[in-house]
Amino acid sequence: MxxxxxxxxxxxxxxxxxxxxxxxxxxxxxxxxxxxxxxxxxxxxxxxxxxxxxxxxxxxxxxxxxxxxxxxxxxxxxxxxxxxxxxxxxxxxxxxxxxxxxxxxxxxxxxxxxxxxxxxxxCKERDSVKRFIKNSSSEKEDTHFPFSGLEQLENLGD
Ligand SMILES: [Zn+2]
Structure with missing residues (x-):
C-alpha cells in the first residue's frame, strides 16, 4: 500500500x-x-x-x-x-x-x-498540579513583598 x-x-x-x-x-x-x-x-x-x-x-x-x-x-x-x-x-x-x-x-x-x-x-490530574503551581506562586509573592512595602513608603512621602 x-x-x-x-x-x-x-x-x-x-x-x-x-x-x-x-x-x-x-x-x-x-x-x-x-x-x-x-x-x-x-x-x-x-x-x-x-x-x-x-x-x-x-x-x-x-x-x-x-x-x-x-x-x-x-x-x-x-x-x-x-x-x-x-x-x-x-x-x-x-x-x-x-x-x-x-x-x-x-x-x-x-x-x-x-x-x-x-x-x-x-486532565483529571490537573487539580493536583494546580495545587503545586499555587504553592510556588505564593512563594513568589513573598519575595515581592519588600518592593510593595517600598511603594507604600514612597506614597507616604508624597
Ligand atoms: Zn492527562
Missing amino acids: QDLLTIYLDRLHQGESETFQGPLDPSFLECKETELCFDAPVEIEGKAYIANDHLVISAHAKTTAKMPCIICNEMIFVPIEVTHFYHTKALEDCSSSTYHFAPALRDQILLELPRYVECEGG
Missing part, C-alpha cells in the same frame, strides 16, 4: 493527472517513540500532475497520533490533518522515472503536531 507514495513519472503526461486514494501504513512516519507514536493508517487522497517542467502533488491526508498528556503522561489519541499538502519537484531533479514523496508528506504531517496535548475535557 506504500505504492501510493510513489509517482511514476513515465506514466504521467503533460496535462493529465493521476489520482490516488487510500490508507497508508504509518511506518513511513518513522515515529514509534514513547512521546510520539503513529499506529493508525494515514488516509490520503490527492493527485499528481506535470505542469510545465515540474511534478506537482496535491493531497489531503489525515491520521491519528499518540502523544502523552502533558500533565498525567497518559497516551492520548490526537487527530492530525493535513488539508493542503502541496509539493512540487523540478523534473530535471528527479533522478529516476519514479518519485517517492513520503519524506515530504512526513514533514508536513509532523508540522501539524501540537506542541503539547492534554487529556480530553481537561
Whole structure:
C-alpha cells in the first residue's frame, strides 16, 4: 500500500493527472517513540500532475497520533490533518522515472503536531498540579513583598 507514495513519472503526461486514494501504513512516519507514536493508517487522497517542467502533488491526508498528556503522561489519541499538502519537484531533479514523496508528506504531517496535548475535557490530574503551581506562586509573592512595602513608603512621602 506504500505504492501510493510513489509517482511514476513515465506514466504521467503533460496535462493529465493521476489520482490516488487510500490508507497508508504509518511506518513511513518513522515515529514509534514513547512521546510520539503513529499506529493508525494515514488516509490520503490527492493527485499528481506535470505542469510545465515540474511534478506537482496535491493531497489531503489525515491520521491519528499518540502523544502523552502533558500533565498525567497518559497516551492520548490526537487527530492530525493535513488539508493542503502541496509539493512540487523540478523534473530535471528527479533522478529516476519514479518519485517517492513520503519524506515530504512526513514533514508536513509532523508540522501539524501540537506542541503539547492534554487529556480530553481537561486532565483529571490537573487539580493536583494546580495545587503545586499555587504553592510556588505564593512563594513568589513573598519575595515581592519588600518592593510593595517600598511603594507604600514612597506614597507616604508624597
Ligand atoms: Zn492527562
